[in-house]
Amino acid sequence: xxxxxxxxxxxxxxxxxxxxxxxxxxxxxxxxxxxxxxxxxxxxxxxxxxxxxxxxxxxxxxxxxxxxxxxxxxxxxxxxxxxxxxxxxxxxxxxxxxxxxxxxxxxxxxxxxxxxxxxxxxxxxxxxxxxxxxxxxxxxxxxxxxxxxxxxxxxxxxxxxxxxxxxxxxxxxxxxxxxxxxxxxxxxxxxxxxxxxxxxxxxxxxxxxxxxxxxxxxxxxxxxxxxxxxxxxxxxxxxxxxxxxxxxxxxxxxxxxxxxxxxxxxxx
Amino acid sequence: xxxxxxxxxxxxxxxxxxxxxxxxxxxxxxxxxxxxxxxxxxxxxxxxxxxxxxxxxxxxxxxxxxxxxxxxxxxxxxxxxxxxxxxxxxxxxxxxxxxxxxxxxxxxxxxxxxxxxxxxxxxxxxxxxxxxxxxxxxxxxxxxxxxxxxxxxxxxxxxxxxxxxxxxxxxxxxxxxxxxxxxxxxxxxxxxxxxxxxxxxxxxxxxxxxxxxxxxxxxxxxxxxxxxxxxxxxxxxxxxxxxxxxxxxxxxxxxxxxxxxxxxxxxxxxxxxxxxxxxxxxxx
Numbered sequence: 001x002x003x004x005x006x007x008x009x010x011x012x013x014x015x016x017x018x019x020x021x022x023x024x025x026x027x028x029x030x031x032x033x034x035x036x037x038x039x040x041x042x043x044x045x046x047x048x049x050x051x052x053x054x055x056x057x058x059x060x061x062x063x064x065x066x067x068x069x070x071x072x073x074x075x076x077x078x079x080x081x082x083x084x085x086x087x088x089x090x091x092x093x094x095x096x097x098x099x100x101x102x103x104x105x106x107x108x109x110x111x112x113x114x115x116x117x118x119x120x121x122x123x124x125x126x127x128x129x130x131x132x133x134x135x136x137x138x139x140x141x142x143x144x145x146x147x148x149x150x151x152x153x154x155x156x157x158x159x160x161x162x163x164x165x166x167x168x169x170x171x172x173x174x175x176x177x178x179x180x181x182x183x184x185x186x187x188x189x190x191x192x193x194x195x196x197x198x199x200x201x202x203x204x205x206x207x208x209x210x211x212x213x214x215x216x217x218x219x220x221x222x223x224x225x226x227x228x229x230x231x232x233x234x235x236x237x238x239x240x241x242x243x244x245x246x247x248x249x250x251x252x253x254x255x256x257x258x259x260x261x262x263x264x265x266x267x268x
Numbered sequence: 269x270x271x272x273x274x275x276x277x278x279x280x281x282x283x284x285x286x287x288x289x290x291x292x293x294x295x296x297x298x299x300x301x302x303x304x305x306x307x308x309x310x311x312x313x314x315x316x317x318x319x320x321x322x323x324x325x326x327x328x329x330x331x332x333x334x335x336x337x338x339x340x341x342x343x344x345x346x347x348x349x350x351x352x353x354x355x356x357x358x359x360x361x362x363x364x365x366x367x368x369x370x371x372x373x374x375x376x377x378x379x380x381x382x383x384x385x386x387x388x389x390x391x392x393x394x395x396x397x398x399x400x401x402x403x404x405x406x407x408x409x410x411x412x413x414x415x416x417x418x419x420x421x422x423x424x425x426x427x428x429x430x431x432x433x434x435x436x437x438x439x440x441x442x443x444x445x446x447x448x449x450x451x452x453x454x455x456x457x458x459x460x461x462x463x464x465x466x467x468x469x470x471x472x473x474x475x476x477x478x479x480x481x482x483x484x485x486x487x488x489x490x491x492x493x494x495x496x497x498x499x500x501x502x503x504x505x506x507x508x509x510x511x512x513x514x515x516x517x518x519x520x521x522x523x524x525x526x527x528x529x530x531x532x533x534x535x536x537x538x539x540x541x542x543x544x545x546x547x548x549x550x551x552x
Contacts, residue, residue: 105353112349115370264321
């Protein structure tokens, strides 16, 4: 666990910042909610948006019902903040983990220790888990606190599920990032490639919702298997989706480990 | 046998790294691995450590196959890379602590000893270190778990002469404890000072493998002579500069001196061949 702990130690500033950003963001979203709720034109405006735009914000009309706090949170926080932003963030951070050691050539020193490459990769992955869990604790707590402050109620149970189900989604994003991180020797390359991929998957999923014709396309997207709005508003937890995300995480990690083990660490 | 390689080969695609290296190193030996830049020294070391997969041949360290039991090998091995890249954001203390924890046989007492010989500012971040300080830290981390074998890739680059001397003394002490050391270098005089045996690598191939004493017994004299006439002796290549003629005599000294007697000698110097000159003469 030493590598995981070390990895965590060196990234605590980023984790802290991330949490602060999301605490601020969440408080702001809930803070403006009472005003939005009262301005009757808003919902009408949303309903009149082109379908393609709506899907970017999270799909069905039901999930975009801003007359309830859940609907507003889904649109303003979860769909882009969680699915897109956090997905990109964790994929981004993890895509630097190995590529940075290779680019800075510290990998030489690290590998001179009696640690296998598989272990290095797994520990780097494990080092990310606490930050995923932490953000999924601070944010719902802020939501509950702020909701109580503006006299709104929200289902604690499904708020919990919403965040619980995001953990495998974010883990899969990390595993994807790690795979890019062992493939590319340069941090910049690994970063941009993985950001592009996560973003493309998000768009693909949105497109796939548009028409039956494209519906199969979304299945290769990670975000297809995590829909916070569905859990939070329709109280529908997609167990299969969670299982698939865990499975995908495992498969991506195994591929990353095999790739890393076979890789020549050359002096560039 | 601590290290044994059989036709160890590494190609980077079509580019040759090393080719058919076969050598063995015994316990307690200081083995000098000599060659110009780009000859394959670093490739050899990195292959032995499992960073690179050999494309041919085999290698064993402590009798263990480098492709199968690299973790057990690394447990008892230390490494000083040629290009020392340490975690700049860590203080030396944190760095040593981190690596110490990655090794089962980390030896606190040894670390203390090392820190007394090679002083470094422990509380300073490594990115603020000078090259020499980094090199010292590299030495410390390679020895702090009392390894049986240490592979060093040009370890003295970046060390000032005083520190180099200290480092050699340290290596001699380590050798007394039965440790085996593999030192690569492109500087002959450096290898000459410390090694028991020398392997010479050129263009990825091992071109010589000799005891340092045997190497030195490949005697010869460098003769520098200033004469009025131009010297010509059959079978000997002459170098000329500012009226001085320089040449190497490896046998028949008597014969050469007698031939020289025919010239008008204004000045003469006769000296031992340096290792560098031995290589130039014998292995070119």
